[in-house]
Amino acid sequence: DAQVDIALVQIDARNLAELPMADSDALRVGDFVVAIGNPFGLGQTVTSGIVSALGRSGLGIHRYEDFIQTDASINPGNSGGALVNLRGELVGINSAILARGGGNIGIGFAIPTSIAMTVHDQLLEHGEVRRGRLGVIMQDLTPDLAEALAIDSATGAVVAQVEPGSVADDAGLQAGDVVISANGRRVRNAESLRNQAGLVLVGEALELEIVRDGSRKKLETVIRAPQPRTLSGEQLHSDLSGVLFRERIDSSTGQAAAVYIAEVESGSGAYRAGLREGDELVAVNRRRVANTEVLRRFAQAPGDLLLQLRRGGRSYQIVLR
Secondary structure (H helix, E strand, C coil), X not given: CCCCCCCCCCCCCCCCCCCCECCHHHCCCCCEEEEEECHHHCCCEEEEEEEEEEEECCCCCCCCCCEEEECCCCCCCCCCCEXXXXXXXXXXXXXXXXXXXXXXXXXXXXXXXXXXHHHHHHXXXXXXXXXXXXXXXXXXXXXXXXXXXXXXXXXXXXXEEECCCCHHHHHCCCCCCEEEEECCEECCCHHHHHHHHHCCECCCEEEEEEEECCEEEEEEEECCCCCCCEEEHHHCCHHHCCEEEEEEXXXXXXXXXXXXXXXXXXXXXXXXXXXXXXXEEEEECCEECCCHHHHHHHHCCCCCEEEEEEECXXXXXXXXX
């Protein structure tokens, strides 16, 4: 699962000892931990430290981040090694360090077992991780917004827009709601909510605690596989009449990864121009297109349309006037 940098590997081996798993959600800042690994190729090495922080995100290391931060020395070669508590139980998998000059400065990060085991179960059952999409546009709760919305919380994510028919819509979320926790875990900001929702897998329940009109309430829904959105070409350009565009969803992220032509009427202007069913739309007017909203924004600009398409591994361009 490239989104959290965890892989499941099957090996043929005997006489292995199983490392017991601990509940990483039970960790507290200040708990003692031990990092095991192979720094700089020296061989098995053990370093000790404490849990410096929990729920670290926004580092740009992985797409979904909820790291354990520790000051136990982690260096290149430690990645993939065990982070264990003083009972010898696995609490995390060493993943990355923050190193201005390339060496250890006491800021290391580990993927908690709560995430690692969820990914493990999905890879074992499906061969991939299947994520859904919440379907909201969010922004951070600032002091000014908190005052305007009469919120006494200093942290949270403000719902700016809810996608109709989405999981968020099913849950009853509304623009102006402030989400302060997800499945019992505090939501610090918009990115925190995106990460927490992105780590809830298809078919699992999601409970959100929100503040609306000064009152707290809980909303529940079930994450489901995102449905690809479609867009009729006639809404964009007269020469695209008879074309239906559809998103291709990346199952590992739950997000649209590409736009392709699902249908094109034979004999239409678009067909005569060279568009065919199955073509992937790479760019419009030299701007990359990954979803139908971006396509709508770029294609509705006045003037000619320059479409970059991909078919059978080859790229070509078409101009619609």
